[in-house]
Amino acid sequence: MEFNFNINNYFKNEITIVGSSLIPDGFTGDRREIQECISRVSHVLSVLGENSAKAQGLQKVITSGEKLRNTDHVVYILTDPQGGRSNFSTSRGTGSILGMLKMGVKHLYVFDDVGNSHEVSPRCVLDFYIHESKQRMGLGKKLFQYMLKEEKIEPHHLAIDKPSPKFLSFLRKHYGLNTVIPQMNNFVVFTGFFTNRETGGGNTPNLKKVYAAGVSSSSARYQSSRLSGYTTPILAPQPQGSSSAININQSMHFGRQAPHRPVSTVGLILQHKGPSNSTQSFQPGRG
CATH class of the missing domain: 3.40.630.30 (Gcn5-related N-acetyltransferase (GNAT))
Incomplete structure (x- = not known):
């Protein structure tokens, strides 16, 4: 350019x-x-x-x-x-x-691979672009590698905002990041995101669970969705000890590139929206 x-x-x-x-x-x-x-x-x-x-x-x-x-x-x-x-x-x-x-810190609520929700403030990739005439020349890798060294961070400790299929392919090819932990926001995190965070060199987010032991997974996910600004809760918890992480391939899309999420019927019930399509909303703590 x-x-x-x-x-x-x-x-x-x-x-x-x-x-x-x-x-x-x-x-x-x-x-x-x-x-x-x-x-x-x-x-x-x-x-x-x-x-x-x-x-x-x-x-x-x-x-x-x-x-x-x-x-x-x-x-x-x-x-x-x-x-x-x-x-x-x-x-x-x-x-x-x-x-x-483009890099920056974002305050996020992120699910781990067994469905627990955590409050984190990780370093995030917010935008990544190499001019079309200069792609497939190793320049993206050079730029990304420079950032990793400068930020003193491992690639699996990053959260990626709205990654394109091409960017996901880049991360899979150069850094072996091929297993995504599904989220309810536009950010993508990979397996390994929650491990050894203390080695992130100045990038040590406070890994805080949103809910305490004894609260049901479905309730926790609903709470997390509210805190994250989403009104449709996820009410399909993973079995204890199982992983929700999924391998990515070229036909799958995540973040803003993902297909529209269907409306949760259970979510509508929780919001007091019956078959009559009432617009009365659910207000926690109010009669």
Whole structure:
């Protein structure tokens, strides 16, 4: 991806981290230069976000300069310093953008592989995009590997937001992540997500069970669905000791890519919606 300004003036390394300030790591300048940098980096992020959303078939853009400014997320931007238009004053080009990887912490309620719900705040992959003309060249692996080293985290300890089938295939091929633990939100976690979290190098979420021992699994899942913002509870607990984890393949979709979930009949009953399609809602703790 080429822009009408010199990318190398702002992105000093092949992979550069950009946070909420929109000032790339390694950039220095006076007040005017910093303002110009922020404006151009914001533009780069917005173009990357639009391209990523289009590539994934999403209706809403996940990444933009404005969105990044209002969060504590970071974006890893991959560039080609030699790319872009030729600069006749030097032997280098003006640089080009190859892709990006957006990371951040999210507060989630996540099921483990036996149906227990946990309150966690893991590092999450929020957006991942390599330009179509540069795919299948190892650039995605280079960018992802750089992030893992920088974040000091193992790939199975990540939660993935709305992964596309192509991204799931990438994770399966390069990191052996092929067993998904189904969730009631748009995030995907893999077997191993809950193991050895203390070794995550500064990424140690508080693994807190949402319910105490003695509460039925169905009640716990209903409570978890309420806390997560979902009104249709899951009332099909796994047998004790069994695993709900499933192997992924190219025909399966997860997160926002998954098919529409059918309405739970039991859930409607719990919400006091009878055959007459009454809209009276269930209010816990009220008569």
